[in-house]
Structure formats: structure tokens, C-alpha cells
Amino acid sequence: MAKIAFILLCHKDPDAIINQATRLTAVGDCMSIHFDASANPEHYQKIRDALADNPNVTFARKRVRCGWGEWSLVQATLNAVEAALDDFPRATHFYMVSGDCMAIKSAEYTHKFLDSSDVDYIESFDYFESDWIKTGMKEERLIYRHFFNERTQKRRFYTSFNLQKKLGLTREIPHDVQVMIGSQWWCLRRRTVEWIVEFARKRKDVMRFFRTTWIPDETFFQTLVRHLVPEGEIRSRTPTFLMFTDYGMPVTFYDDHYDLLLSQDFLFARKISPEARELKRRLGDLYAAKGVTFQISNEGRSLFKFLTGRGRIGQRFAPRFWEAESSLGRDRELLIIVSKKWHVGKRLLQKVAEVTGLPAIEYLFDEESCPMPDLGGIETRMGKRTRHRRALMRMLFDYHDTNRLVVCMDPNNLDLLQDFFSDRSTTRLLEVHCDFTDDYLLGHAKRVGLAGDNTPRDAIDRLLPTIRSDVAFESEQIRDAGFSELYRISETASVEENTVPLSRFLSISEDHAKEIAGRSHLFAD
Known part of the structure; x- marks a missing residue:
């Protein structure tokens, strides 16, 4: 033993x-x-x-x-x-x-x-x-000799380091x-x-x-x-x-x-x-x-990241240079469907593509496994997609040889939404409002790693109100962002009530919009 x-x-x-x-x-x-x-x-x-x-x-x-x-x-x-x-x-x-x-x-x-x-x-x-x-x-930790403590002898530490760097006094790492x-x-x-x-x-x-x-x-x-x-x-x-x-x-x-x-x-x-x-x-x-x-249940790190992240919501002061120098194109239209319930967003996206014939991409900034065409590697990892989002979108427009594209996104991507709306292209946003039961929120917590099958019930009882509040907060942020073309459909609204915003969002006739809004089991869990 x-x-x-x-x-x-x-x-x-x-x-x-x-x-x-x-x-x-x-x-x-x-x-x-x-x-x-x-x-x-x-x-x-x-x-x-x-x-x-x-x-x-x-x-x-x-x-x-x-x-x-x-x-x-x-x-x-x-x-x-x-x-x-x-x-x-x-x-x-x-x-x-x-x-x-x-x-x-x-x-x-x-x-x-x-x-x-x-x-x-x-x-x-x-x-x-x-x-x-x-x-x-990184490399400097190894290839230079460090004789002084950076915290207690900061001046000596950096004087020694800069002198070695200036004179090229590097050393080899043991070869084997x-x-x-x-x-x-x-x-x-x-x-x-x-x-x-x-x-x-x-x-x-x-x-x-x-x-x-x-x-x-x-x-x-x-x-x-x-x-x-x-x-x-x-x-x-x-x-x-x-x-x-x-x-x-x-x-x-x-x-x-x-x-x-x-x-x-x-x-x-x-x-x-x-x-x-x-x-x-x-x-x-x-x-x-x-x-x-x-x-x-092992959800400690993801739970900590989620809870602390809620207090750090901010905006960049300026776009990155590679974002400022790129644009989707003045004549292009990016249509974004935002839904916290991904299965609802995907159903709606599928019906939109079926009725309108528009190219449609699912949650490309939220799901690593989202089906994507080969775009030379930029599509392979979530970090690359997000980091080079405008370049990615521009390549998708070119790949599908279209000026109109529909995508799905999670409402927590406010910075991405703001970035796309600041582009010279036309961007429209359709928010899909859904009702959330405790069972659904618990399933969501498990999917994103905030809870597991063995998470104690009292921990879940404390977590669910926080997630519910967070979902509502994301919706309020979108409304408060002042997007010029924001439309909204709701699970509690009738097909007729949802038809008008869908028609305006997609720039299609109300008959076609009604066909989309009337998709069977659209909001079913």
C-alpha cells in the first residue's frame, strides 16, 4: 500500500x-x-x-x-x-x-x-x-544566466539581463x-x-x-x-x-x-x-x-471562470489594426440569429436556408465542431475564428459566392456583434427569446462545464438563479447596445406576431416569413 x-x-x-x-x-x-x-x-x-x-x-x-x-x-x-x-x-x-x-x-x-x-x-x-x-x-529564462532575484533585486536583475542581451552572451541548452x-x-x-x-x-x-x-x-x-x-x-x-x-x-x-x-x-x-x-x-x-x-464533478475551474467573468464585462477602446483594415464589403449583408438555446437557433437557421436558399452557418464562434468549409486553416480552431472574425466572414462570403449570409451566435458574444455592426457592410440581428426551465438551465450548465452529474444539489440550487440572471443580462446588453437593425421573435408570441420581424430581418415576403415562423416544434426542448 x-x-x-x-x-x-x-x-x-x-x-x-x-x-x-x-x-x-x-x-x-x-x-x-x-x-x-x-x-x-x-x-x-x-x-x-x-x-x-x-x-x-x-x-x-x-x-x-x-x-x-x-x-x-x-x-x-x-x-x-x-x-x-x-x-x-x-x-x-x-x-x-x-x-x-x-x-x-x-x-x-x-x-x-x-x-x-x-x-x-x-x-x-x-x-x-x-x-x-x-x-x-520565455526563451530568455533559459538562454541567459540569471544571478539576481527579480523581485528583491530588480535593478540588478534587469541590468544583468540587458547587458547579456546587448553583448549576445547566450548559452546552449544541454544537448540531450x-x-x-x-x-x-x-x-x-x-x-x-x-x-x-x-x-x-x-x-x-x-x-x-x-x-x-x-x-x-x-x-x-x-x-x-x-x-x-x-x-x-x-x-x-x-x-x-x-x-x-x-x-x-x-x-x-x-x-x-x-x-x-x-x-x-x-x-x-x-x-x-x-x-x-x-x-x-x-x-x-x-x-x-x-x-x-x-x-x-470537477467543475471548479469552469465555474470560477464563469462567476468571476460576470464582473469583468467591458469593451476595447479601439479595434485591432487587422480589424480596422478589413471589411466584409460594403454591398454585403450579414444576418445574425442570436439564440441561447442552440437547438432552437439551428432549427430556425435550417428553415431559413430551406425557404430563402441563403447560405447558413451554425454557431461558428461557439462550437468547435460546427461544419465549416476548408478555408486554408483559419476555420480549424475557435481561437483563430474569433481572432480573425472579419477575415473569416469575408472568406465565407467568397466561398459561397454570395452577398447575403446567415449565421447563428450565442448572445454572450456581444463584442463580436458590436464589431460586425461597426463594419461598412449591412448587419442585421434577430434575437430569439426563449423560456428557460430549471431542467434546461441545468443541462446548459453541464454542457458548458459549470456542473456535472455529481454536483451537489445545494450547489446547483445556488447556481441556477445566477445562470438565469446571466441569460437575462445578456439579452439586456443586446438591447442596450443600440444596434440599428435589431429584430426579435419570442416563444410566447404567435406565428403571426413572429412573422413581421422575420420578414423585415430577412427582407422577404410575409408569406415566406410565416412559413419559417410556423416551423413545427421550433421552440421544443
């Missing part, structure tokens, strides 16, 4: 460290602690005294002063790992945690999870090919090593950790290289694991649940996140607020519990 040696790097809050070590070792697991050499020595002594009689706790033989983004974090980890290897010969897995991490599953569940597959859990993506780094330095990147929160098997320690002793050239890279805790272990371990024995994921805000800061969890955390497909979570005393108590009790069943 799995026996975990937790590798804990910490620098503050001795009481929390003592409690964490006591909880995690009470069920037979172990812990190796590295306490920052630059932190309060009284705090370190307090931790040592409190845990002196715990045989499942050890300490790094040598402590180093740690700084964010420095090699010191990797060295501290290696020091703690070596102590764990020496003192816990029966440990099968080595799990990296911080002082604000806590288990979100029971020890029983965690051990069974690790026993189920003989693999290492560590994010490991190609450094240059992946988009793991969103902003800031493919640099990888990922989260520093990993769980590795004993054999893997032993291989890493042995590699570090033999390959002084690789160690010299990583000692002067920037933020090596995101690349060192990730690279070595991929170098030493067969690909089939690596799960490129972190077993620790963590999220980041739009500003790159870790999301902090509080007392009311208990149910959310338990439903995620992870073993630990980071980071737990120091003030979340009730959450810490409940999670601490959970780790020692037996026979607990966990319903995994």
Missing part, C-alpha cells in the same frame, strides 16, 4: 505547520520539512520542538535561504527529498506540498488512488511548443535534455526520486545550467522526470487543485468552499486561507476518515 513522504517547503506560521504535519502523519504517512533559513529562527525552533517526538517527521539536513524564482527553491526541495529518502525507507511516493495546502480527500482514498496506477503525477509540457507561459520571459515546464506541485514514485537525486550527482553540467535559469522550480523536476521516466509512466497533471486569477495570483479558498473542493478530481488543494479555520478543521477530520465516498 502507498506510503507518502510529504515534502514541505515553508517559511512562516509555525502553528499551521505543526498542525499540518500532525494531521498528515497521524495516518502513517511521513513528512520532510524545509523551513526557510531566512525566516524567523524562533519559529523554526518551535516547529522542531513540537514535532521532536514524531517519528514520521524529519527535517532537511541543510537549510537554504529561499527566494521566489530562484534555484534556492529547487535546492531546498532536493535537501528535503534527500532527508526523506534516508529517514523513510518504506515511503513509496513523494508528494510536494506547501504550508497552505490541505488534503481534500481522505487518506484512504489518496492511498488507493496512488496504488491504482504505477505512475508519476507531474505537469510536464514542452517548454517551447506549449503555451504554459502566458506572459513575460528536452526542457519541460509545469506546476511545481507533483507526486513522484520513490524510484523516480532516487533517479533524480542520482542524476543530479552525476550531471554537473545540467545542474549548472538550471542553477542560473529563472524560475527553475517550474522546469527542473518537470524536465528530469520526462528525461528519466518512460512516457507511459507519466501523468502530465498535478494532483493538487489550484486556480489562478486573471492577474496570475493563486485563488484562495475559504470556509464555504468545502463542498466544491471535495468534488474536484484532485487529492490536495492550494491555497487555503489562514482565516478558513472551519474549512481547515473539516478537511483535517476528513483525511483521517474511513469509508468516505466522493462524488467527483
